[in-house]
Amino acid sequence: MQGRIFSGIQPTHGIQLGNYLGAIRNWVKLQDSFECIYCIVDQHALNTVQDAAEMRQNTREVAAALLASGIDPARSILFVQSRVEAHSRLAWVLNCVTPMGWLNRMTQFKEKAGKHRENAPVGLFVYPVLQAADILAYRATHVPVGEDQKQHLELSRDIAASFNRRFADGFFPLPEPMIQAEAARVMSLRDGSKKMSKSDPSDMSRINLTDDADAIATKIKKAKSDSILGITYDPENRPEASNLLSIFAALADQSRAAVAAEYASTSFAQFKEHLAELCVEKLAPINAEMRGLLANPTHLDAVLADGAARADAIARPIVDEAYAAVGFT
Ligand code: AMP
Ligand code: TRP
Numbered sequence: 001m002q003g004r005i006f007s008g009i010q011p012t013h014g015i016q017l018g019n020y021l022g023a024i025r026n027w028v029k030l031q032d033s034f035e036c037i038y039c040i041v042d043q044h045a046l047n048t049v050q051d052a053a054e055m056r057q058n059t060r061e062v063a064a065a066l067l068a069s070g071i072d073p074a075r076s077i078l079f080v081q082s083r084v085e086a087h088s089r090l091a092w093v094l095n096c097v098t099p100m101g102w103l104n105r106m107t108q109f110k111e112k113a114g115k116h117r118e119n120a121p122v123g124l125f126v127y128p129v130l131q132a133a134d135i136l137a138y139r140a141t142h143v144p145v146g147e148d149q150k151q152h153l154e155l156s157r158d159i160a161a162s163f164n165r166r167f168a169d170g171f172f173p174l175p176e177p178m179i180q181a182e183a184a185r186v187m188s189l190r191d192g193s194k195k196m197s198k199s200d201p202s203d204m205s206r207i208n209l210t211d212d213a214d215a216i217a218t219k220i221k222k223a224k225s226d227s228i229l230g231i232t233y234d235p236e237n238r239p240e241a242s243n244l245l246s247i248f249a250a251l252a253d254q255s256r257a258a259v260a261a262e263y264a265s266t267s268f269a270q271f272k273e274h275l276a277e278l279c280v281e282k283l284a285p286i287n288a289e290m291r292g293l294l295a296n297p298t299h300l301d302a303v304l305a306d307g308a309a310r311a312d313a314i315a316r317p318i319v320d321e322a323y324a325a326v327g328f329t
Contacts, residue, residue, distance in 0.1 A: 001033065001034055001035050002033050002034055002142075003034055003035070003140075003141035003142050004034065004035045004036075004037065004138060004139065004140045004141050004142070005030055005034040005035065005036045005037065005140060005141075005142045005143070005144060005178075006037045006038075006039070006134060006135045006138050006140035006142075006143055006175075007023075007027060007036075007037075007038055007039070007143055007144050007145065008038075008039040008040070008041040008044070008081070008131070008134055009023070009024075009038075009039075009040060009041065009062060009066075010040075010041050010042075010044050010045040010048075011040050011041075011042055011045050011049070011055065011058035011059040011061070011062045012045050012048050012049055012058065012198075013058060013198035013199070014058065014061045014062070014065070014198060014208055014209065014210060015061070015062060015065040015198075015208070015209045016196055016197070016198055016206040016207060016208050016209070017186055017196060017206065017207040017208075017209075017247070017283075018185070018186035018195065018196035018197065018206070019065075020065075020069060020209060020286075021186055021247070021250045021251075022146060022180060022185060022186060023144075023146065023180060024065070024066060024069045024071075025069065026144055026180055027066075027071060027144065028069055028070035028071060030144060031070075031071070031072060031075050031076050034142065035076075036071075036075070036076040036077070037076065037077045037079075037138055037140065037311060037314075038066065038071055038076060038077065038078050038079075039078075039079060039080070039081050039134060039311070040059055040062050040063060040066075040078075040079070040080045040081065041081045041131075041134065042055060042059055042080055042081050042082050043081045043082050043087065043088065043130060044081070044127055044130060044131070045058070046123065047121050047123045047124045047127065059080055060294060060297060060300055061210070061290075061294065063078065063080070063293075063300055063303070063304055064290045064293040064294050064300060065209045065286075065290055066078060067289070067293055067300075067303065068209070068286045068287075068289035068290040068293060069209075069286055073303050073306065073307060077307050077310045077311050077314075078303065078304065078307045079304055079307030079308040079310075079311045080304055080307075080308065081134065083304070083305070083308035083312075084308050084311045084312050084315060085312075085316075086133075086137040086311075086312065086315030086316055086318070086319040087130065087133050087134055087137060087315075088130075088133075089319050089323070090133040090136065090137045090315075090319045090322060091126070091129055091130045091132075091133035093163070093322060093323070093326055094129050094132055094133050094136070094159050094163065095126060095129050097159065097162045097163050097166060098129050098132075098159050098162065102155060102158065102159075103125055103126065103128065103129070103155075105151075106128055106151060106152070106155070107151060108127075108128075108148065108151070108152070109124060109125055109127070109128075112124060113125075128152045128155050128156070129159065131152050131156060132152075132155065132156035132159040132160065135156050135175050136156070136159075136160055136163075136172045136175070136318075137315040137318055137319055138311075138314055138315055138318070139172060139173055139318060140173075140175050141173055141175060141176060142175065142176050142177075142178050143156075143175050143176065143177055143178065144178040144180060145177060145178070145179065145180065146179070146180055147179055147180070149177075150177060150179060153175065153177035154177075156175055157174045157175060160172035160173070160174050160175070161174060163322075167322075167325040167326055168325045171321075171322070171325060186243070186246070186247060186250075187239065187240075187243040188200060188205040188206065188243075189204065189205050189206065189207070189219055189220070189222075189223040189224065189240075189243075190202055190204060190205040190223070190224050191205070191224065191240075192224065192235075192238075192239025192240040192241075192242065192243045193239055204219055204222060206219075207219055207220075207279065207283070209283065209286060209287060209290060210287065210290065210291075211283075211287065212284075212287060213280045213284050213287075216276065216279050216280050216283060216284075217276040217279075217280060220244075220272050220275050220276040220279060221272055221273075221276060223240065223244060223272065224240045225240055225241065225244075225268045225272070226238055226240060226241060226268070227268075228241070229265065229267060230263065230264045230265045230266060231244070231245050231259075231260060231263040231264070231266060231268070231271050232245075232260055232264070233245050233246070233256045233257075233260050241268070244271070244272070244275055245259055245260060245263075247275065247279075248271075248274075248275050248278060251278050251279060251282045252278060
């Protein structure tokens with residue numbers, strides 16, 4: 001194994017094709033070469049999801065999606081953040097070695113807090129410190145994340161170094177970000193200039209991992225297209241065609257060029273038919289597996305409880321040691 005991976009995903013909503021192609025599929029592959037710890041970060045999500053039933057539902061749905069996509073609990077650890085105390089214990093210590101100025105520079109806080117900074121929860125401001133605690137509590141060496149998390153990862157390294165400098169040289173390894181390629185960015189089916197997202201009001205704009213075969217086929221058929229014959233990759237002039245082509249290439253594990261060559265003189269309608277078939281072929285088994293998992297919450301909860309126990313066994317001694325290093329007796 002090449003090191004220890006830690007990554008997290010917020011249960012702010014269910015999982016759509018963009019999350020799957022942009023993040024989860026990569027998490028699945030990494031299991032072959034790293035020791036992997038994957039966390040559903042409900043404590044982070046509490047800044048946005050403030051309804052107990054919704055939090056519970058989203059957490060189970062994300063867990064089911066990860067397992068159905070191929071996260072293997074026999075090889076990797078999958079668990080829910082709030083079930084492992086190490087995260088909040090370490091977060092407090094790290095809060096005390098992180099200058100306000102560092103957090104003031106975080107662009108994501110500025111974006112999310114917007115004009116209502118005074119009303120933003122303090123949890124949103126210290127969010128990146130909890131994220132650093134997530135990673136450092138396991139002495140993780142590598143962290144796969146999207147481009148938008150780069151600044152938070154750099155901060156995690158600074159926080160680790162700040163702790164090490166004050167209390168114990170070399171205590172935390174500085175985690176390496178593994179930035180996932182932007183090439184995997186999936187756009188809305190209704191507007192090729194917008195990211196596919198769970199927060200888009202139109203359900204037709206995205207493919208959810210909970211969609212069945214009929215829903216997938218309908219969404220692809222109705223996806224925005226243009227009237228040019230043949231499918232080409234030209235994101236500037238043909239954003240919708242390019243997006244569908246990218247989705248095809250990602251699902252088929254082919255290059256965009258290969259797919260474009262194959263469909264160079266095909267009508268949009270026919271290309272969509274093939275794409276719908278491919279989507280159903282790749283996603284229907286995941287969908288079926290997810291439904292099975294969600295129908296049996298006792299099993300799902302047992303998998304998560306086992307993951308939490310294994311996560312705790314790694315993180316607790318490290319955080320105990322950090323407590324000793326700062327003089328907590
Ligand atoms: P979010 O649910 O937006 O917090 O995203 C969770 C993960 O999925 C992050 O790693 C994102 O970079 C990734 N992701 C979300 N939407 C997309 C998308 N449309 N295309 C590619 N990756 C995405
Ligand atoms: N902030 C990350 C996101 O929004 C989620 C996250 C929380 C995370 N803790 C983490 C990612 C630790 C990597 C490592 O996508």
